[in-house]
Amino acid sequence: MISFKPKALVYLSAILLAACGSQTKNSSDALFSSEAFSIYPNKVTQGDFTASAKSGTEMVSNYISPTAEAYDRKVEFKFSLNRKDNELPYGKNHSVIIIPEGGSYQTPIIKFGKHHADQNKVSEGDYLEKNTKVTFRLDMRDVLKAFEEKGYYEDSQGDKVAKSDFQGVFIAGGSAPLNWDFENLSNELKDPDGDGIYEITLVMNAENPDAHTDSSWKLENDISGYPQYKSGMPLQDALYNLTLDEVIKLSEADGTFRTGKKWDGVWTRDVSYAIVLGMGAVEPQRSITSLRKKVKRNRIVQDTGSGGAWPVSTDRTTWSLAAWELYCITGDKQWLKEAFEIIRNTVEDDFKNVMAKDGLVKGETSFLDWRKQEYPRWMDNVGISQTEALGTNVVHYATWNILAKMAKELGEPADQYRKAAVDLKQAINKELWQEDKGFYAMYKYGGNYMITLPRAEALGEALAVLYDVAPRDKQAEIVSNVPNVPYGTPCFYPQIDGIRPYHNNGIWPFVQSFYNMAAAKVENGKALEHGLASVYRASALFLTNKENMVAEDGDFATELNSDYQLWSVAGHLGMVYKVLFGIHYHPDRITFTPAVPKAYDGAKTLTNFKYRNAVLNISLKGFGSKIKSFRLDGKEAKPEFLANLSGEHTIDIELVNNDFSADSKFTLVKNKFALTTPEVTYENGILKWKAIEGAASYHVFKNGEEVEQTEKTSLEVKASGTYAEYTVAAKDQAGYWSFIAEPVKVFLPSVQQLIEAESVVVPTKRKVTGFTGKGAVETSKEANKNLSWTINAPKAGEYFIDFRYANGSGAWNTDNMCALRTLGVNGEAVGTVVMAQRGTDEWSSWAYSNAWAITLKKGKNTVSLNFEDYNENMNVEINTALVDHLRVIKK
Numbered sequence: 001m002i003s004f005k006p007k008a009l010v011y012l013s014a015i016l017l018a019a020c021g022s023q024t025k026n027s028s029d030a031l032f033s034s035e036a037f038s039i040y041p042n043k044v045t046q047g048d049f050t051a052s053a054k055s056g057t058e059m060v061s062n063y064i065s066p067t068a069e070a071y072d073r074k075v076e077f078k079f080s081l082n083r084k085d086n087e088l089p090y091g092k093n094h095s096v097i098i099i100p101e102g103g104s105y106q107t108p109i110i111k112f113g114k115h116h117a118d119q120n121k122v123s124e125g126d127y128l129e130k131n132t133k134v135t136f137r138l139d140m141r142d143v144l145k146a147f148e149e150k151g152y153y154e155d156s157q158g159d160k161v162a163k164s165d166f167q168g169v170f171i172a173g174g175s176a177p178l179n180w181d182f183e184n185l186s187n188e189l190k191d192p193d194g195d196g197i198y199e200i201t202l203v204m205n206a207e208n209p210d211a212h213t214d215s216s217w218k219l220e221n222d223i224s225g226y227p228q229y230k231s232g233m234p235l236q237d238a239l240y241n242l243t244l245d246e247v248i249k250l251s252e253a254d255g256t257f258r259t260g261k262k263w264d265g266v267w268t269r270d271v272s273y274a275i276v277l278g279m280g281a282v283e284p285q286r287s288i289t290s291l292r293k294k295v296k297r298n299r300i301v302q303d304t305g306s307g308g309a310w311p312v313s314t315d316r317t318t319w320s321l322a323a324w325e326l327y328c329i330t331g332d333k334q335w336l337k338e339a340f341e342i343i344r345n346t347v348e349d350d351f352k353n354v355m356a357k358d359g360l361v362k363g364e365t366s367f368l369d370w371r372k373q374e375y376p377r378w379m380d381n382v383g384i385s386q387t388e389a390l391g392t393n394v395v396h397y398a399t400w401n402i403l404a405k406m407a408k409e410l411g412e413p414a415d416q417y418r419k420a421a422v423d424l425k426q427a428i429n430k431e432l433w434q435e436d437k438g439f440y441a442m443y444k445y446g447g448n449y450m451i452t453l454p455r456a457e458a459l460g461e462a463l464a465v466l467y468d469v470a471p472r473d474k475q476a477e478i479v480s481n482v483p484n485v486p487y488g489t490p491c492f493y494p495q496i497d498g499i500r501p502y503h504n505n506g507i508w509p510f511v512q513s514f515y516n517m518a519a520a521k522v523e524n525g526k527a528l529e530h531g532l533a534s535v536y537r538a539s540a541l542f543l544t545n546k547e548n549m550v551a552e553d554g555d556f557a558t559e560l561n562s563d564y565q566l567w568s569v570a571g572h573l574g575m576v577y578k579v580l581f582g583i584h585y586h587p588d589r590i591t592f593t594p595a596v597p598k599a600y601d602g603a604k605t606l607t608n609f610k611y612r613n614a615v616l617n618i619s620l621k622g623f624g625s626k627i628k629s630f631r632l633d634g635k636e637a638k639p640e641f642l643a644n645l646s647g648e649h650t651i652d653i654e655l656v657n658n659d660f661s662a663d664s665k666f667t668l669v670k671n672k673f674a675l676t677t678p679e680v681t682y683e684n685g686i687l688k689w690k691a692i693e694g695a696a697s698y699h700v701f702k703n704g705e706e707v708e709q710t711e712k713t714s715l716e717v718k719a720s721g722t723y724a725e726y727t728v729a730a731k732d733q734a735g736y737w738s739f740i741a742e743p744v745k746v747f748l749p750s751v752q753q754l755i756e757a758e759s760v761v762v763p764t765k766r767k768v769t770g771f772t773g774k775g776a777v778e779t780s781k782e783a784n785k786n787l788s789w790t791i792n793a794p795k796a797g798e799y800f801i802d803f804r805y806a807n808g809s810g811a812w813n814t815d816n817m818c819a820l821r822t823l824g825v826n827g828e829a830v831g832t833v834v835m836a837q838r839g840t841d842e843w844s845s846w847a848y849s850n851a852w853a854i855t856l857k858k859g860k861n862t863v864s865l866n867f868e869d870y871n872e873n874m875n876v877e878i879n880t881a882l883v884d885h886l887r888v889i890k891k
Contacts, residue, residue: 031233031599032533036486036554039533041233044540046554051540053234056241057219063541067557068211071128073098075204077173079112079138079189082165082839083811085172085182086155087113090377091498091676093173097122098204104133109197111139112169113156128205136171138189141196143169151769152844157378162769162844165808169198177202179559180372180500183813211557217543221248226282227609229576232602239539243572246545246564247282255289260547260562266293267303268316269367274566275322277513278573281583281609284329291322291339300346302874305369307381307836308810308818309874311354314363315392317346317399324402327409328585331612331643340406347399351420352870353820353832356388357853358450359427365443366391367459367511368491371813373503373559376677378742379445381812381836386850388450389443390432391460397424398467409587425469433474438481440464442492447725447743448800448851449704454737455674456482458489459511465518476522480665482515484527487554488534489515494672494736501550502559505671508548509535513571520579520595523625525661528579529597530668535575545569552671581606581620581653591640592630592651596623598659613646622655629654675730675738682744687715687726689741695730701740702726723747723800723889751890755789757803757883764882768806768844771884776806779821779865780880788824788864791888793856798891801863802851804884805835808843815840816874819881824864825854833865835881846884853891 037046051061076093097120147163170185189198223244302310323339400421407414442457444450483493488507519527547565582593601623700708730738756773763775809817819835
């Protein structure tokens with residue numbers, strides 16, 4: 001909205017602007033307005049909610065989470081053995097309608113594995129009473145009987161839970177205090193009288209402090225030592241000062257950053273992305289100290305996570321992005337030498353362990369590290385370790401590029417690093433670019449043959465633009481085409497149904513900030529206006545820089561959330577430093593490329609901004625993406641200066657007032673959930689799957705290639721003397737895909753060999769069940785570091801080989817004890833075998849490792865599993881697995 005003023009008033013305003021160096025915008029002029037919310041110079045409005053800046057150091061908000069006020073009587077839940085989603089088929093949950101008597105309610109006794117659905121109806125607006133005590137009752141007698149008679153219980157996925165591995169039965173669900181985070185379940189049912197009926201009593205719809213935000217904020221800490229920002233817009237100024245207030249709250253006594261209000265300690269990817277966004281600019285030494293905390297054995301630490309951390313997760317190289325940023329900020333050559341050696345050691349290990357044959361890097365999506373939140377439920381951590389994800393690959397490309405730049409600065413050879421970067425960039429553009437969509441695919445995934453998941457993934461798309469993985473002519477296309485929803489840029493699109501918001505159905509301010517930086521780089525004003533509004537709305541209404549928000553409705557009630565999350569705080573700083581003022585660091589200079597949307601027109605100042613030995617006081621006038629004039633200490637200059645500048649200096653920047661949103665394209669869509677993942681079975685030569693609601697067609701893939709499009713739910717497939725792998729994906733009328741089904745292996749039994757591991761080594765003395773043959777072999781750093789077997793191949797050619805294993809060293813989603821070995825065939829190293837963690841002390845939980853395609857000669861061949869120096873995991877001490885047998889199938 002534009003307000004027109006008399007000429008005299010405009011002239012007077014210009015005089016005041018020149019005198020004061022700032023201008024207060026008309027508070028009634030919206031900076032951004034949509035059906036969902038509006039941003040004004042002094043407030044944010046969203047329906048009945050308003051957040052207002054009373055001054056630059058004080059704000060108020062009446063925001064209340066709608067979710068917290070509307071607790072449904074219908075509660076969906078599942079039971080869980082050993083904290084796994086193993087009671088009912090995926091997507092099927094128990095349900096009860098809670099109608100309490102005297103403040104309490106008991107569920108019927110539900111038999112484990114038998115679906116229970118309450119048929120009662122709930123009227124709209126009829127919510128559960130506060131602090132209702134609910135007792136969940138479970139009949140476990142069939143499970144206990146199976147333990148006694150068979151020694152195991154076979155779960156809904158066909159996996160066997162051994163009696164010796166049984167650690168308890170838990171409850172998961174969608175209503176607090178229940179949650180769907182199976183790997184972290186804490187609500188355990190008990191059977192004190194031993195009758196096989198387990199119970200737990202929980203308080204539902206309890207008062208929850210996390211369901212509410214503060215109603216006011218007032219500056220608590222002395223922020224005068226940081227850069228000071230004035231915009232003439234009380235909202236922007238207050239949010240910037242709130243953010244600096246939170247920088248201090250995140251600063252620990254040991255000289256490091258904590259990760260958020262809820263999360264202490266330093267996490268590799270969090271602190272690294274935060275440093276790149278803006279934390280390095282305000283706290284360079286604390287940033288360096290924090291990075292040093294994430295080094296072990298002179299290599300970067302991959303934080304604990306899926307399947308035992310690295311190499312299931314492989315984005316620890318985000319550290320290199322931050323290390324280079326800090327060198328460019330400080331010019332510290334000693335830091336450069338230290339970081340160069342750490343990064344070089346790290347990527348050399350990565351190169352030997354996580355490179356795929358198509359030239360991409362393996363490992364789960366960068367930062368999206370919560371298995372159920374971004375992968376199909378059928379995929380385990382070994383499968384995730386073999387995926388080839390956009391964001392992770394861009395980070396590795398940037399790392400190789402940074403190594404080359406570091407080498408040049410240090411006078412070291414750099415050609416090998418440049419070549420590795422070029423090769424990876426080419427692979428990303430070949431394997432992941434989607435010409436029909438104008439952005440990259442989220443990842444490649446599957447079984448032994450990989451298929452592209454065509455979803456957009458916001459962080460990876462933004463980084464591909466910022467680090468020039470995308471060719472220049474594709475960068476603007478990406479920013480224009482990535483789907484945005486009314487509240488911002490979701491982590492990926494479309495969403496996964498039935499999974500509570502977090503990464504899925506979530507918007508993360510730090511991801512939004514990287515996307516905003518990409519929008520500024522390609523001069524897409526519409527995308528930038530929408531992205532800035534997303535950041536400002538959430539920070540103002542919540543009065544803190546939250547970790548995440550719901551893509552569907554912008555609320556903060558997600559699976560997990562924290563106030564003043566480190567990278568959210570840094571992202572807010574980055575919007576001022578890197579977007580509005582366009583400050584970018586280089587080894588020998590600093591440059592300026594401001595991007596100010598027309599709505600944010602006016603005078604802005606950034607004072608006390610420190611750069612090496614200089615203190616800068618910067619004024620910025622006008623709007624646009626192009627500089628009209630740039631003055632250093634009153635003299636016209638290029639919009640940059642060398643790093644040797646010292647002392648205090650003034651910089652005056654005036655923009656040309658080009659409205660770079662006028663012609664920019666921007667994709668704004670309603671939030672959408674993808675179709676349910678098909679489940680495929682194979683029997684008597686027929687592939688079968690159930691109809692998926694909303695599916696317009698089904699697409700059958702054989703060995704990674706689409707071979708059939710049909711509206712039917714079955715297909716005749718004949719087994720042959722070679723391996724074939726089939727899967728099915730559903731597609732809706734709008735062209736959006738489901739996940740692919742778990743691949744089905746189809747072949748004649750005669751083409752498979754099983755070779756028992758204990759045929760060459762004495763079996764383990766661990767008490768385990770469920771193995772084939774006479775036992776299983778333990779391989780650790782102390783015992784059987786190197787194992788070898790003889791394979792008799794009936795004919796020369798290509799075969800697939802994998803290993804049935806168990807790893808009870810730690811939980812599915814925590815610890816750092818993934819077992820790694822190098823596969824050798826006839827004396828030649830082929831690649832790394834990943835045997836991810838499957839559950840603490842669950843040594844009878846069996847699965848297959850990743851498979852490798854190998855070439856065998858006719859007759860005798862030697863296959864080995866060897867522990868090499870580069871197979872060290874993040875734990876270093878424990879690198880242990882049990883090997884049951886080898887599986888060899890003719891390709």
